[in-house]
Ligand SMILES: Nc1ncnc2c1ncn2[C@@H]1O[C@H](COP(=O)(O)OP(=O)(O)O)[C@@H](O)[C@H]1O
C-alpha cells in the first residue's frame with residue numbers, strides 16, 4: 001500500500017493528513033493550532049493598528065516538526081510507504097525571509113518589527129496602497145486589472161509588498177525574499193526558492209504568457225519592478241508537477257524519507273476543489289471556513305467585474321479557475337458567538353454544548369423573516385463583488401425585542417445573500433451553475449447554515465463528507481508529484497472524498513428569501529455605492545456590458 005501526505009495550513013491551525021492513495025481513505029490526521037495564533041492587537045506589548053493581522057512563520061514549522069511524526073505514529077505505517085507530499089496554504093499570506101529562507105522575525109533585532117512578520121491573507125494594512133494601485137491602473141485597467149475583477153484588494157501580494165516599502169523601507173533592505181507562505185514551506189522542504197503558479201496568478205498581477213506585469217509595477221512605483229524581481233522571483237512550478245524532493249536535513253527533522261517528491265503549493269481554497277473532486281465546468285464549489293471562497297472552472301478566460309481573479313492551470317491543468325470570496329464567514333459567526341450574553345453562556349455550559357450549538361438551535365426555531373433583520377456581512381471588508389476592505393458590517397431592523405440568535409441568523413443569511421450575488425455574477429457572464437458543492441470546516445458544523453444557503457441560492461447543495469477537503473487536495477497533489485497513478489485525473493478519482501448529504505431547498509423558504517434578497521441588494525448597493533459608482537464609470541466603458549452591469553449592480 002502507498003500513502004500520501006497533505007499539509008493544510010488554514011487561518012488558525014495547520015492540519016496533517018495521511019491518505020491511502022488507492023482507496024482515498026484518510027488514515028490519520030493531526031491538527032496543530034498556531035502557538036501565536038493571529039497577532040492582531042499587539043506585538044510583544046506594542047499596539048498594532050486595527051487593520052493588522054500577522055503570524056509567526058515559526059508556528060508553521062511546528063506543524064511539520066510535531067504534526068508529521070504524530071500523524072505517522074497514529075497511522076502506524078512505515079514512512080517508506082509515503083510516496084509524496086503536498087501543501088496548501090491561505091493566500092496571499094506573505095513571509096519575509098533572509099538569504100537562507102529563515103523568517104526575518106526570528107532575528108532578535110526584528111522581534112518587535114511588525115513588517116518582519118508574516119502578513120496573513122486578512123491583513124488589511126495595505127488598504128491605502130491597494131487604493132493607490134487601483135487609481136494608477138486607470139490608464140490601462142482592461143489589461144492590468146481585467147483578470148482581477150477590475151479591482152485591487154489589500155489582501156493581495158503587491159499591495160502588501162508596497163506597504164513594506166512605504167512603511168518600513170529599512171526592513172525591506174534586509175529582506176532577501178518575500179514568499180507566499182505555501183511556497184515558503186515547500187522551499188524549506190526542498191531547500192530551493194520555488195514559486196507555484198497558483199498563488200502567483202491570483203495575487204501578484206502575473207500570467208503565464210506575460211509573466212509579472214512589470215510595466216504596471218513601474219507605473220505604481222519606479223522602484224517596484226526591481227523589488228519584485230529580486231524578492232518575488234523564483235523557479236516557477238505548476239500545479240500537477242513536482243517541485244523537488246525532501247532534503248536530508250528536513251527528512252531528519254520530520255521523519256519522512258529523504259528524496260520524497262514534494263508538490264508545488266496550492267492556495268487552500270483551490271485545494272478544496274480537488275478534495276471534493278470538482279473537475280467540470282458549471283460546478284460551483286464553496287470552501288467555507290474562516291472565510292469563504294467560491295470557485296468555478298471554465299475553459300475560457302473572461303474579464304468578470306468583481307470576481308477576484310481567473311488563472312489557467314491553477315487547479316486543473318487545461319482549465320481556468322475563477323475565484324471569488326467573502327472575507328468574514330466563520331469569523332463572523334465566531335464574533336457573534338463571542339457577543340452572547342451571560343445567560344446564554346451559562347445555558348450552554350449547563351447543557352455542555354458550545355455557544356455555536358446553542359445559537360444555532362435557537363436560530364433554527366425562527367421562521368424566515370421573523371426577526372425583521374437584514375445584515376451586510378462586511379465585518380472584515382467586502383472581497384467580492386465590491387473588493388473594498390474598508391467597508392464595514394451593517395445590521396438593520398433591530399428593536400428592543402431583537403435576540404442574539406436573531407442577529408446570528410441574520411449574519412448567516414447575509415453570507416448566503418453575498419454568495420447569491422457572487423453566483424449571479426458568474427451566471428451573468430455565461431457560466432451556468434449546475435451543481436453546488438460545500439466543503440471546508442463549516443458545512444459539517446452547521447446544518448442550519450447549509451439549509452439557509454440551499455434556500456437562498458435555490459440549489460441543492462452537496463456537502464463533502466470530509467471537513468478536510470483542502471488537506472485531501474494537498475495529499476492528491478502529493479500523490480501526483482509521486483507519480484502514483486497514470487494521470488492527475490485518475491488520482492483525483494481515487495482520492496476525492498464522497499458527499500455526506502445533499503441539502504434540498506425548501507420551496508416555501510425559497511419564496512420568502514427572494515423578497516429578502518431584494519432588500520439585501522438595496523442595502524448592498526446603498527452601502528457599497530461609493531466604490532461601485534467609481535467602478536461602474538470605468539467598467540461601462542471597458543467591458544461594454546452595460547445592461548448586465550446595470551442589472552447586477
Ligand atoms: N459550530 C460552528 N458554527 C459556525 N461557525 C463555527 C462553528 N465552529 C467554528 N466556527 C467558525 O469556523 C471557523 C473555522 O473554520 P475552519 O474551516 O475549521 O478553519 P480554517 O478557516 O482555519 O480553515 C472559525 O472562524 C469559527 O469561528
Ligand SMILES: O=C(CO)[C@H](O)[C@H](O)COP(=O)(O)O
Pocket residue numbers: 010011012089090091092121267268269288289290291292293323325
Ligand atoms: O484568500 C484566500 C484564498 O484565495 C484565503 O486563503 C482564504 O480566504 C482563507 O482561507 P480560510 O478561510 O480557509 O482560512
